[in-house]
Amino acid sequence: MTAESPLERERRDKVARWRAEGKEPYPWSFPHRVGTDVVRDACARLRPGEDDMAHPLRVAGRLRAIRVHGRTAFADLDDLAGSLQLFFRVDELGEEAFQAWIRDLDPGDIVGAQGAPAVSRRGEPSLLVTELTLLAKAIAPPPEKFHGLQDVEERIRRRYVDLLASPESRDRFRLRSALVAEAREFLHAEGFLEVETPVLLPIAGGAAAQPFVTRSNYLDEELQLRIALELPLKRLLVGGLERVFEIGKCFRNEDLDSTHSPEFTMLEAYWAYADYTDMRRLIEGLYARLGRRAREVAPENAKIAAAAEAFGRPFATVDFLDELERRSGITGLGTKGRDELRELARAAGSTVPADSSVGVFLDKLFEHYVEPHLTEPTFVLDHPTATTPLAKHHRAKPGRVERFEFFYRSYELGNAYSELNDPDEQERRFREQLSGRAAEQYAFDQDFVEALRYGLPPCTGVGIGVDRMVMALTGTPSIKEVILFPQARSA
RNA sequence: GGGCCCGUAGCUCAGUCCGGUCAGAGCAGGCGGCUCUUAACCGCAAGAUCGGGGGUUCGAAUCCCUCCGGGCCCGCCA
Numbered sequence: 001m002t003a004e005s006p007l008e009r010e011r012r013d014k015v016a017r018w019r020a021e022g023k024e025p026y027p028w029s030f031p032h033r034v035g036t037d038v039v040r041d042a043c044a045r046l047r048p049g050e051d052d053m054a055h056p057l058r059v060a061g062r063l064r065a066i067r068v069h070g071r072t073a074f075a076d077l078d079d080l081a082g083s084l085q086l087f088f089r090v091d092e093l094g095e096e097a098f099q100a101w102i103r104d105l106d107p108g109d110i111v112g113a114q115g116a117p118a119v120s121r122r123g124e125p126s127l128l129v130t131e132l133t134l135l136a137k138a139i140a141p142p143p144e145k146f147h148g149l150q151d152v153e154e155r156i157r158r159r160y161v162d163l164l165a166s167p168e169s170r171d172r173f174r175l176r177s178a179l180v181a182e183a184r185e186f187l188h189a190e191g192f193l194e195v196e197t198p199v200l201l202p203i204a205g206g207a208a209a210q211p212f213v214t215r216s217n218y219l220d221e222e223l224q225l226r227i228a229l230e231l232p233l234k235r236l237l238v239g240g241l242e243r244v245f246e247i248g249k250c251f252r253n254e255d256l257d258s259t260h261s262p263e264f265t266m267l268e269a270y271w272a273y274a275d276y277t278d279m280r281r282l283i284e285g286l287y288a289r290l291g292r293r294a295r296e297v298a299p300e301n302a303k304i305a306a307a308a309e310a311f312g313r314p315f316a317t318v319d320f321l322d323e324l325e326r327r328s329g330i331t332g333l334g335t336k337g338r339d340e341l342r343e344l345a346r347a348a349g350s351t352v353p354a355d356s357s358v359g360v361f362l363d364k365l366f367e368h369y370v371e372p373h374l375t376e377p378t379f380v381l382d383h384p385t386a387t388t389p390l391a392k393h394h395r396a397k398p399g400r401v402e403r404f405e406f407f408y409r410s411y412e413l414g415n416a417y418s419e420l421n422d423p424d425e426q427e428r429r430f431r432e433q434l435s436g437r438a439a440e441q442y443a444f445d446q447d448f449v450e451a452l453r454y455g456l457p458p459c460t461g462v463g464i465g466v467d468r469m470v471m472a473l474t475g476t477p478s479i480k481e482v483i484l485f486p487q488a489r490s491a
Numbered sequence: 492g493g494g495c496c497c498g499u500a501g502c503u504c505a506g507u508c509c510g511g512u513c514a515g516a517g518c519a520g521g522c523g524g525c526u527c528u529u530a531a532c533c534g535c536a537a538g539a540u541c542g543g544g545g546g547u548u549c550g551a552a553u554c555c556c557u558c559c560g561g562g563c564c565c566g567c568c569a
Contacts, residue, residue, distance in 0.1 A: 006501090008501080049527090067531050068531095069528065069531080070526060071526045073528085076529070089526065090526070091526080107519070120529090122527060141501050141519055143502045143503080145530065146530045148502085148503085149502075149503095150504095151561085152562060154561095209568065210568075252568080253568095255567075255568075258563085349565090363569080389569060488561090489559095
């Protein structure tokens with residue numbers, strides 16, 4: 001650990017003094033407390049300068065600032081409900097107790113206070129303190145009271161300091177919780193069964209990404225951490241569960257940037273006897289509801305209001321190829337060969353390997369020409385077959401699959417298909433995929449094909465990045481700001 | 492993988508271009524004052540191997556090399 005600073009030594013001395021006086025600096029509980037909002041409400045009935053000694057209340061929380069005026073003092077106390085000014089006077093506490101308290105309290109200390117709701121002469125709702133209890137002495141000083149913790153690395157490595165110093169950060173993670181709960185309730189109400197499937201798998205499938213690899217001592221086998229939820233969930237539809245979803249961590253052994261984290265939360269839902277058009281309606285309904293919920297939780301926040309507004313309308317809809325041709329000015333993309341597409345992708349700045357598939361080049365062109373324009377909620381429909389091995393071919397458009405991705409602020413929020421359920425075609429597509437350069441890395445999931453042989457009902461499925469969902473609804477530009485403890489190199 | 496940028500007191504920041512009272516301020520903490528403040532205020536004193544290591548120089552926070560940590564952009568990631 002870090003060496004003890006002089007500041008910390010002062011604070012430890014205060015703890016020692018506390019104990020010497022027979023008081024416990026780390027007691028066990030503080031019963032019968034109310035939130036600071038309750039005291040504020042009680043103060044609403046009082047005029048400036050008044051107090052209500054007949055109805056004492058107890059609050060507990062962290063001291064943020066202490067302002068001493070000789071024989072009067074004020075302190076700001078934060079709890080999850082907000083903050084409240086504590087008001088100390090010699091008149092209530094007596095000279096000796098007052099001085100002892102003021103001497104030994106520091107910003108960052110966690111205290112419980114009992115007293116009367118009161119409004120200061122300047123009109124600030126307060127608690128006129130008659131009894132104070134130290135609940136936990138803070139040895140480490142909190143960040144600077146006005147600027148808080150600015151260093152991004154420190155905010156990530158010591159999120160607890162960020163949270164204790166920043167109401168905005170606390171609010172963001174509370175909203176995340178509310179949104180995930182809302183998504184869960186939405187799917188439950190739509191008849192989806194929440195399930196949990198394995199994180200550790202012999203072969204991580206369902207997406208193209210490098211897996212993290214670990215090992216079971218008992219099995220004496222290599223295991224991979226899942227990169228998607230898709231394949232186990234579809235097996236459950238084979239088993240007759242009809243509507244299932246899972247919310248859980250997935251792991252991709254790739255770089256970290258403002259919209260990617262190696263460890264991230266995925267929501268996937270699979271729905272039997274429905275197709276991707278049904279899924280579009282479900283997604284619009286989900287996001288509209290999430291927008292309403294975000295607004296309820298944070299009615300004052302302009303970014304959230306803007307996002308809720310955007311998701312309250314039907315999403316825009318564009319065709320993958322039409323939009324790509326329109327934005328790029330290139331025509332006949334659907335019929336061009338691999339060599340031609342490779343040159344177009346290179347001209348657009350992509351450096352993907354020359355032997356990549358047609359689908360890869362089309363994806364690169366789409367990323368370059370179209371994605372920057374997808375700032376409003378937008379469904380992108382009907383991708384070329386070559387881009388997508390797990391989706392069913394389009395019922396009307398040759399060379400396409402029934403797939404949509406949805407975008408907002410130029411990043412992908414999710415991806416859905418009418419799911420491929422023909423076992424022979426699935427095996428063929430897996431083998432085509434394996435014939436590529438990455439064959440060694442992506443051994444295919446033979447048991448999944450075996451499951452399809454028993455009959456997967458026609459179905460649609462969606463994968464939603466939960467972290468990005470929270471970014472979208474809160475207007476947060478970086479994924480690190482919506483993950484409590486993002487990955488960081490060992491210090 | 493490529494490029495750009497950052498690291499100075501517990502926290503927030505000046506100082507780096509042009510080497511020489513450049514170790515500075517504010518907050519927090521200590522001491523003293525103040526019975527209505529809310530980034531409280533006033534006075535005094537204290538607090539820093541300037542991310543680590545190496546080099547150039549009479550002299551390095553400042554210039555060079557290297558390492559560590561971080562950020563942003565680009566690339567890669569069915």
